[in-house]
Amino acid sequence: MTLTRKHFVLSSAAALTGCEKLPPALRPSFRTLEADTGSFSAPASDEVDLISHVLARVTFGSRANDYGRIAALAPNQQEAIHLWLDQQLAYESIDDSKLDRAIRRLECLHEPLGELFEFKPKHLLQQMTRAAILRATWSERQLYEVMARFWSDHFNIDSSKGDCKWLKAADERDVIRPNALGNFPALLRASALSPAMLWYLDGRANRKQQGNDKPNENYARELLELHTLGIDGGYTQHDIMEVARCLSGWTVRSVKQLRKGAVDFQADQHDDGEKLVLGHRIPAGQREQDLDHVLAIVSLHPSTANHLATKLCRHFIADVPPQAAVDAVAQCFLTTKGDIKAVLRTLFAHPEFLNARRTKQKRPFEFVVSALRATQAETDAGPALTDYLLRMGHAPYQYPTPEGYADRSGPWLGTLLWRWKFAVALSRNAIKGTTINLETCRKSFGRDDNLIAHLLGRRPDAAERHAFARLNSSAPDGLALVLASPGFQRC
Amino acid sequence: MLTALNTNGDDQETLVVVFLRGGADGLTLVPPIEDDNYYRARPRIATAKQDAVRLDNLFGLHPLLAPLQPIYTEGHLAVLHAAGSEDDTHSHFDAQDFMEHGGEFAAGGWLGRFLRYRPRPGNAEAGGPLSAIALGSRFPECLRGAPSVTVMQSLDDFALGSNTTPITAELDRLYRTQPDSLASAGRDTLNALARIESMRNNVYTPANNAAYGTDNFSQGLKQTAQLIKARVGLEAVAIDLEGWDSHFGQSTVVEPLMRQLAQGLAAFYADLGPAIHHTTTLVMTEFGRRVQENSSFGTDHGSGSAMFAMGGGIRGGRVLGKWPGLAPATLTGPGDVPVAYNYRNLVAPVLSRMGAGPQLKSIFPDFAFNALDLYS
Numbered sequence: 001m002t003l004t005r006k007h008f009v010l011s012s013a014a015a016l017t018g019c020e021k022l023p024p025a026l027r028p029s030f031r032t033l034e035a036d037t038g039s040f041s042a043p044a045s046d047e048v049d050l051i052s053h054v055l056a057r058v059t060f061g062s063r064a065n066d067y068g069r070i071a072a073l074a075p076n077q078q079e080a081i082h083l084w085l086d087q088q089l090a091y092e093s094i095d096d097s098k099l100d101r102a103i104r105r106l107e108c109l110h111e112p113l114g115e116l117f118e119f120k121p122k123h124l125l126q127q128m129t130r131a132a133i134l135r136a137t138w139s140e141r142q143l144y145e146v147m148a149r150f151w152s153d154h155f156n157i158d159s160s161k162g163d164c165k166w167l168k169a170a171d172e173r174d175v176i177r178p179n180a181l182g183n184f185p186a187l188l189r190a191s192a193l194s195p196a197m198l199w200y201l202d203g204r205a206n207r208k209q210q211g212n213d214k215p216n217e218n219y220a221r222e223l224l225e226l227h228t229l230g231i232d233g234g235y236t237q238h239d240i241m242e243v244a245r246c247l248s249g250w251t252v253r254s255v256k257q258l259r260k261g262a263v264d265f266q267a268d269q270h271d272d273g274e275k276l277v278l279g280h281r282i283p284a285g286q287r288e289q290d291l292d293h294v295l296a297i298v299s300l301h302p303s304t305a306n307h308l309a310t311k312l313c314r315h316f317i318a319d320v321p322p323q324a325a326v327d328a329v330a331q332c333f334l335t336t337k338g339d340i341k342a343v344l345r346t347l348f349a350h351p352e353f354l355n356a357r358r359t360k361q362k363r364p365f366e367f368v369v370s371a372l373r374a375t376q377a378e379t380d381a382g383p384a385l386t387d388y389l390l391r392m393g394h395a396p397y398q399y400p401t402p403e404g405y406a407d408r409s410g411p412w413l414g415t416l417l418w419r420w421k422f423a424v425a426l427s428r429n430a431i432k433g434t435t436i437n438l439e440t441c442r443k444s445f446g447r448d449d450n451l452i453a454h455l456l457g458r459r460p461d462a463a464e465r466h467a468f469a470r471l472n473s474s475a476p477d478g479l480a481l482v483l484a485s486p487g488f489q490r491c
Numbered sequence: 492m493l494t495a496l497n498t499n500g501d502d503q504e505t506l507v508v509v510f511l512r513g514g515a516d517g518l519t520l521v522p523p524i525e526d527d528n529y530y531r532a533r534p535r536i537a538t539a540k541q542d543a544v545r546l547d548n549l550f551g552l553h554p555l556l557a558p559l560q561p562i563y564t565e566g567h568l569a570v571l572h573a574a575g576s577e578d579d580t581h582s583h584f585d586a587q588d589f590m591e592h593g594g595e596f597a598a599g600g601w602l603g604r605f606l607r608y609r610p611r612p613g614n615a616e617a618g619g620p621l622s623a624i625a626l627g628s629r630f631p632e633c634l635r636g637a638p639s640v641t642v643m644q645s646l647d648d649f650a651l652g653s654n655t656t657p658i659t660a661e662l663d664r665l666y667r668t669q670p671d672s673l674a675s676a677g678r679d680t681l682n683a684l685a686r687i688e689s690m691r692n693n694v695y696t697p698a699n700n701a702a703y704g705t706d707n708f709s710q711g712l713k714q715t716a717q718l719i720k721a722r723v724g725l726e727a728v729a730i731d732l733e734g735w736d737s738h739f740g741q742s743t744v745v746e747p748l749m750r751q752l753a754q755g756l757a758a759f760y761a762d763l764g765p766a767i768h769h770t771t772t773l774v775m776t777e778f779g780r781r782v783q784e785n786s787s788f789g790t791d792h793g794s795g796s797a798m799f800a801m802g803g804g805i806r807g808g809r810v811l812g813k814w815p816g817l818a819p820a821t822l823t824g825p826g827d828v829p830v831a832y833n834y835r836n837l838v839a840p841v842l843s844r845m846g847a848g849p850q851l852k853s854i855f856p857d858f859a860f861n862a863l864d865l866y867s
Contacts, residue, residue, distance in 0.1 A: 158598030160635060200598070361673070390630060393638035400599025400607070400636035401853060410616035413676040414639045417620035417649070417683065420662065424652040463668065467661040474657075481658050485665050486673045 039443075041068040042450040043458055048357040050077040052457035056491040057316050057360070058088065058348070059142035061370025062454060064444055085348055088143035089341050091181060099138040106131050108169045113195070113261045121165035125397065126383065128159070128169050132396040133381035136369045147180040147340070148172075149365070150315055152396070155191045155227060156404030157200040159397040163255050167196035168397055170261065184308065184338030185299040188227065192219075192295060195261045198252040201402060207269035208248045215244035215271065222402045228298040230307030239278055245271040246282060246290035300338055305330040311407070312343065317352055318359045319408040325352035358490045361409040364392035366491065367419055371426055371483050374455050375436045384432035392418045416489075423483035427476040438475055448472070456487045504769045504803065504845045505719055507712075507728045508602060508633060510591075511752070511776035513735035514583060517796030517828060518782065519745055521570055521810070524551045528817035532782045536741055536790075546570065550810050555749040558757035562801060567760065567767060569807040569865065573795040573815050573831035575778055579824060581792040583736070586777035590834060591633035593855045599636025601835075601854055602727055605842055606637040608850035609726070619724035620683045621649070626711035626730040634729055646714065649687045659684065679724075686721050701762035704754045708732045712759040719766050735776060738789040756801060763802070771803025771841050775834055781826050782817055794827035798837055803844070805865045811837075812863065832863065840865040 043052045051070050055062045074080040087094060103109060108116065108127040116124065132149070139145045152172060159168040175194045179187035191197050198204045201219035208215060220243035224235045249270030253262045265288040274284040278301070282293045298304060309330035313321030325347065332346040347353055362370060368388060372379055379385055389395040392415040399405050406412070425431045427438070445451040452460045452468060460468065464487060471478045482488060523529050524540045525548065543551025544560050550572065552559060562568040578589035593601030606623055623640045625631050634640050641648060651659065659681065666677025695717050703709040711730045718725045732752055737744040756772065763770055779796025795815075800807070815821050815831045823829045835855045839862040842854060851860065 158636070160592070161598035162596045164598075199596075202596075391640055391642070393636070393640065398599070398636060400597075400604055406616075409672060411638060412617065413615075413672055414617040414620050414622060414679075416676050416680040417651075418639065420651050420658075420680070424655060424658065428652065430652070463665060467665055471657055471661060477655075477658050481661050484658070484662055486669045486677065487665075489673060 038065065040064045040445055040454070041071065042445055042453040043067060044453070046459045046461070048458045050081055050354065053354070053357050054081050054085070054348075056358075056457055057353075058085070058146060059373075060136045060146065060366060061362075061373045061491070062457065063373045064376055064441070064454065067454065085143075085345070088141070089181065089344065091141040091144040094140045096140050099135060099140070102138060103131050103134050109173060111169075113167075113170050113174075114259065116166040116169050117255055117260050119166065121159075124166060124169055125159055126386075128172065129386050129389075129396050130381040133369065133372075133379070133385065136365070137372050137377075137379065137381070143344070144181055147344075148177050149396075150312075151176045151180055151187065153399075153404035153407070154311065155187075155194075155197065156399055156402055157194075157196050157397070158400050160400075162199045163252070163261070164196045164199050166255070167194075167199060167252075167261055170194075171196035172397075179340075181340050181344075184304075184333070184340060185295065187340075188299045189292075189295055191227065192223070192247075192291060193250070193263055195252045195263055198250060198263060203247060204251040204254075206244055206248045207251070207266070208245070208271040209269055215241070215248050217241060217244040220244035220247060223294075224298065226402055226404075228307065229301055229303040230310070233301070233303030233307060235278060235303075238276075242275045242277045243294055245273070245275050246277065246294045249288070250291065300334065302330070302334065305333040309333060309343075312347055313352075315407050316347055317350075317356045319410075322352040322356075325350045360491050361412065361489050362491045363405065363407070363412055364389060364394035364415050364419070365396070367489065368422060370491070371423065371488070372434070375426065375438075375479070375483075376441060377426065377434055377436045379435075380433040382433040385434050388418060388422045388431075419489070420484040423488075424477070424480045427480035427483065429476075438479060441479075442475070448478070452482055455482050456485075460487075503722075503724055503726060504771070505715075505725050505728065506602075506605075506803075506841065506845065507715060507730065507770065507772040509752075509756075509772060509774040510587075510631070510633070510729065510731050511735050511748075511774065512583070512587065512731055512733040513737075513776075514586075514778045514780060514792055515735040515748075515776040515796055516737060516741065516745065516780040516790055516793075517572060517574075517776075518780065518790075519553055519737075519741065520556065520749070521546070521550050521552060521572055521797040523549055523572075523814060523817070525549045526814070526817055528782075528819075532817060533784045536784050536788055547810055549814060553749055555746055556753045558753040559799075562757065562760050563808055566806060566808040567802050569800045569805055570810045571798045571800070571812055571832055571837050571863065572810060573812065573828050574775075574798045574834055574837065575795045575830040575832075576834055577830065578778075579794065581778065581824070583777060583792075588632055590775065590777055591631065592635075593835065594857055597856055600631070600633035601838070602633040602729060603636035603640075604854045605845075605847055605850075606634075606727055608847055608853060609842075610846040618726050620680045621687075621718065621723040622726040624715070624718070624725065624728050626714070626728065627707070631729045631731070634727070637727075643714070646687055646691045646717075649684070650691075651684070683723050686723050690717055690721055697758065697762040698764050699761040701758040701760075702754070703758040703762075704751060706751045706755075708751045709755040709758060712755045713762070716759055716762045716766075719763065719770055737780065738785065738791060739787045741784075741789045744789075756799075760801065767802040768804055771805070771844075772799075772801040773838060773841065774799040774801075779828050782822055782828060783826050791825075793825075794823055795830045795832075796828070798834060800837060800841070800865060803841065806867060811865070833858075833861075836861055836863050837865070 070080050070084045073083045106127045108124055135145050157164055157168050171194045175190040201222050202216045203219040206216040217240050220240045225231050229235055249266045253259050275282045277297055280297050309326045313325045329347050333343050336342040429435050468478050471481055522538045524543045530537050538553055542554050544557045545551045576590050578586045591600050617638050623637050625642045630642055663681050703713045715728050775798050776796050778794055780790035780793040812832050815829050839860050
């Protein structure tokens with residue numbers, strides 16, 4: 001590419017970091033979206049009702065108008081939720097033009113693979129993080145965005161490793177997102193051939209040229225342990241070694257080579273002998289087709305169904321997922337050959353899901369985004385905001401090891417201090433690049449009690465009402481208290 | 492009366508990582524005063540034998556590091572020479588990243604991974620709210636991937652904000668009655684805030700007449716000592732001392748830094764008192780300097796340098812390892828002290844002692860350990 005092009009990319013990346021100084025109308029590359037306006041209805045019951053429950057689990061938290069919009073779909077909540085989930089699953093038909101406008105200027109979302117290397121890694125990570133936050137905050141396709149984050153964790157890649165600095169942007173765009181509500185075997189295959197994954201788990205270095213070359217087993221192990229069968233999925237060390245042999249020869253061109261980031265199969269580095277994987281014989285001489293043989297064996301294996309069902313149920317139902325739901329979801333996974341939409345339909349219809357009210361705690365990313373959504377915050381999702389995620393150890397694309405961010409509450413219990421600091425700073429409009437208009441929020445819900453019900457997904461209990469009343473002389477701190485309270489940590 | 496914070500335990504081992512940024516010259520910090528090659532290579536900038544503070548029959552400390560001698564003599568300070576990483580780029584950026592990430596292709600930082608993996612009392616999965624601190628203004632690479640890090644310039648950085656006493660009181664009421672882990676997490680956080688608050692409101696008097704300097708390094712260590720003694724559950728601290736890149740007029744560049752280093756560590760040691768036994772301090776730099784001095788009384792980027800380990804029950808009072816010497820045939824690259832000891836082999840025994848032994852392979856991936864014997 002030309003120097004002009006490079007200059008353009010770098011200067012606009014620089015503008016992204018410096019644009020906060022300009023008035024909004026003059027910002028060259030970025031503008032915040034406006035808050036929803038109008039008057040909104042809030043949950044009216046003391047316990048979390050079905051709509052609030054589903055909103056808490058299937059979205060990144062309620063926006064001001066969500067509850068009323070869903071309730072208006074049908075005379076009763078079951079029916080309304082049913083219709084709304086259908087809409088969310090058919091995500092392609094949901095108009096998301098408002099979000100598209102907000103992120104259009106984030107070039108990392110559009111650049112061809114090779115040109116991602118033109119970015120400074122720091123700016124690229126900043127853009128990717130910005131996109132992740134803005135999508136979670138603004139997208140109308142909430143279930144789709146939730147699943148994109150779920151798979152991004154499942155196929156975790158830390159963008160700080162080697163060429164992942166550039167390639168993770170392509171992985172998110174070309175591997176995770178197109179398949180997030182697609183089918184699992186296609187997602188798995190895309191991930192196996194993802195340039196970033198070939199870097200992250202050393203597949204690029206898995207080769208056999210001479211007789212005594214040992215394959216690099218890193219990806220093979222994680223493929224079985226994390227991506228498919230699960231740690232107790234019934235494979236052996238020998239299976240790992242055989243899978244590594246099957247995948248030898250697949251590599252990715254580094255930043256120092258021509259056609260950087262391109263994935264190649266190098267037949268002379270492939271171990272082309274016969275292999276035995278989980279009891280299946282793969283004959284010699286199959287070259288690059290070994291990959292598809294392996295994926296066919298593992299992607300729809302009963303252990304894979306069980307492992308993925310467990311993770312999905314942990315994410316949507318409870319830290320310790322109920323077995324009945326896991327079994328139903330796993331069964332559906334097998335019958336539909338890994339159709340993710342069908343699997344989610346089964347999960348969301350399961351009584352264990354419908355009854356699991358407030359049994360999960362938000363992780364820091366979900367906490368921050370749900371607070372932005374609930375308060376109708378305008379945000380540039382810039383460094384001042386992402387710093388909070390970094391300090392809580394939950395910034396997107398920055399988990400160091402392949403298992404991805406934990407999806408249970410235990411590992412996140414040390415983050416309350418930063419959650420509280422965030423709640424206070426957001427409420428007092430003390431986060432650069434992020435603003436809320438508390439008066440608008442209050443007005444649109446009529447009474448503060450309704451605003452609190454919107455934030456918590458239920459009417460406040462007596463203790464919450466009293467706590468809030470004692471602070472009510474200072475409205476921003478009243479809001480901060482609700483956001484920092486135990487009720488807002490749960491989902 | 493202080494009560495124990497639930498998840499962090501008051502006997503918490505704390506690891507303090509001091510990074511000397513810019514490539515500190517190990518031959519100036521710990522000159523091999525009985526190695527004639529040293530004097531041949533450094534005719535104008537070497538430390539004279541009689542000026543050095545003798546450590547053993549080969550090495551001395553630079554005279555400005557004399558405040559460290561008593562710690563060495565008392566057995567709480569060990570030196571490792573010819574230490575470094577396998578990064579041979581001679582680039583500050585690359586070499587620092589390499590050392591802090593724990594490998595060229597490691598993801599995140601080694602201290603971050605340690606904090607994710609280390610075992611904790613009661614099998615707690617995460618450290619407390621104040622478990623990891625970076626002193627300064629930026630997030631250091633070594634802590635990438637850590638759960639919950641505070642980048643701190645002053646104790647004010649821990650406060651929820653100004654005038655938050657009423658909110659804090661309400662949070663106390665609301666969290667106290669939670670039926671699950673949120674209750675104890677809330678209590679831990681409130682306790683930590685209360686301790687920080689009382690530290691902010693009281694003038695801190697270091698123990699044992701410890702004399703910290705007014706520079707940022709000393710002040711950072713002073714705050715660290717204060718936090719350790721306040722038992723807030725501090726597990727890891729990263730602190731930088733920058734500016735060691737002494738290409739030109741080396742003495743004017745590194746002498747003020749050596750003063751800060753020695754004064755800071757000596758004051759920290761004195762101030763900690765018995766807490767030194769559960770506080771390990773490691774001092775490292777991305778690379779050392781070329782053996783041969785250059786024409787402008789300086790030294791250029793090299794390889795091996797010196798590292799220090801202080802406290803935490805180490806058996807100090809010795810220079811670890813075997814000196815490779817400075818004979819021309821021994822030198823590597825453009826004339827560097829060879830890296831005879833990988834820095835990970837000094838870090839590994841410390842992490843093992845803190846219970847992370849089984850996780851070492853995850854903390855430092857793709858590395859064949861040959862850990863130094865630091866404790867016996």
